[in-house]
Amino acid sequence: MAAPQRPLFVLTNRLPESAVALLREAGEVRSDEREAAIPRRDLLDLVAGAEAVLTLLGDRVDAELLDAAGPQLRCVANVAVGYDNVDVAAAAERGVVVTNTPGVLDEATADLTLALILATTRRVVEGDRLVRSGRAWSWGMHFMLGGGLQGKLLGIVGLGGIGRRVAQRARAFGMRIAYHSRHRAPAEVEAGLEAERMPLERLLAEADVLSLHCPLTPETHHLIGAAELAAMKPSAVLVNTARGPVVDEGALAAALEEGRIAAAGLDVYEREPHVERRLPELDNVVLVPHLGSATVETRTAMAELAARNAISVLSGQGPLTPVR
Numbered sequence: 001m002a003a004p005q006r007p008l009f010v011l012t013n014r015l016p017e018s019a020v021a022l023l024r025e026a027g028e029v030r031s032d033e034r035e036a037a038i039p040r041r042d043l044l045d046l047v048a049g050a051e052a053v054l055t056l057l058g059d060r061v062d063a064e065l066l067d068a069a070g071p072q073l074r075c076v077a078n079v080a081v082g083y084d085n086v087d088v089a090a091a092a093e094r095g096v097v098v099t100n101t102p103g104v105l106d107e108a109t110a111d112l113t114l115a116l117i118l119a120t121t122r123r124v125v126e127g128d129r130l131v132r133s134g135r136a137w138s139w140g141m142h143f144m145l146g147g148g149l150q151g152k153l154l155g156i157v158g159l160g161g162i163g164r165r166v167a168q169r170a171r172a173f174g175m176r177i178a179y180h181s182r183h184r185a186p187a188e189v190e191a192g193l194e195a196e197r198m199p200l201e202r203l204l205a206e207a208d209v210l211s212l213h214c215p216l217t218p219e220t221h222h223l224i225g226a227a228e229l230a231a232m233k234p235s236a237v238l239v240n241t242a243r244g245p246v247v248d249e250g251a252l253a254a255a256l257e258e259g260r261i262a263a264a265g266l267d268v269y270e271r272e273p274h275v276e277r278r279l280p281e282l283d284n285v286v287l288v289p290h291l292g293s294a295t296v297e298t299r300t301a302m303a304e305l306a307a308r309n310a311i312s313v314l315s316g317q318g319p320l321t322p323v324r
């Protein structure tokens with residue numbers, strides 16, 4: 001009797017070895033090994049015949065890709081918590097389960113958010129550029145002053161797993177916490193963080209640091225545009241480690257140029273990897289290349305969770321972390 005056919009898992013990028021090992025135990029693995037984003041045509045060819053595809057946030061998973069995979073496709077396991085790259089309705093129409101990787105990247109992303117808050121408020125990168133430039137400088141009473149965090153208000157947009165970890169860390173720096181979220185956080189979370197829920201208008205007007213942690217959806221696209229930036233304090237700092245299109249990048253560049261807000265720390269961009277050309281020209285902006293979850297431990301945990309999701313779906317046990 002012929003051995004039962006092993007399912008095919010397709011990986012659109014090279015994943016950590018431990019995740020690949022899990023998949024190899026459960027089936028065959030076909031993987032694109034290049035580090036850079038895979039060109040669309042190659043991606044469509046790669047997924048043909050897959051029962052499960054493990055995708056990255058730069059892979060557009062739409063009807064075209066789902067059809068290129070074929071009718072045997074049962075799972076798209078996105079190796080990211082955000083899944084704005086996936087057309088969930090098109091997947092559902094084809095009976096394809098979509099999963100993401102919530103939870104495992106909260107700490108790393110919160111750490112990077114604090115790094116951006118500190119880098120912007122204490123002018124770390126600007127100082128590094130000055131020292132490297134070889135230009136003269138000396139300690140001075142009024143030299144390169146930033147702003148302290150003690151007693152300042154951190155406004156969090158989206159108090160999910162990442163937003164809560166950011167709030168916990170910020171409290172250790174003496175910050176007060178307020179948030180805006182579609183749903184009210186559980187009472188014990190609010191109490192533990194001493195966090196006040198506010199309408200966005202009030203949060204914009206009162207926050208000293210505004211940090212974005214909401215998913216990208218049609219409702220949150222350009223949530224922060226020219227009007228919202230104008231409503232912020234001129235001393236305020238905007239930090240975005242969520243998704244680029246939540247902020248109107250052109251409006252942000254204009255606000256920073258005109259000193260309508262003090263600084264911005266960005267990990268994500270509207271049209272990654274393109275960055276609005278005025279931003280790198282500005283001293284009051286810290287720019288990092290989408291590194292929120294980029295630690296060895298976190299990327300390993302994300303890939304393993306995606307692998308376990310795909311295996312669980314194909315074995316009939318259902319997804320561990322389906323998207324909602």
Ligand code: GLV
Pocket residue numbers: 057079080081082083105242292293
């Ligand atoms: C990273 O940006 C993620 O959504 O996991």
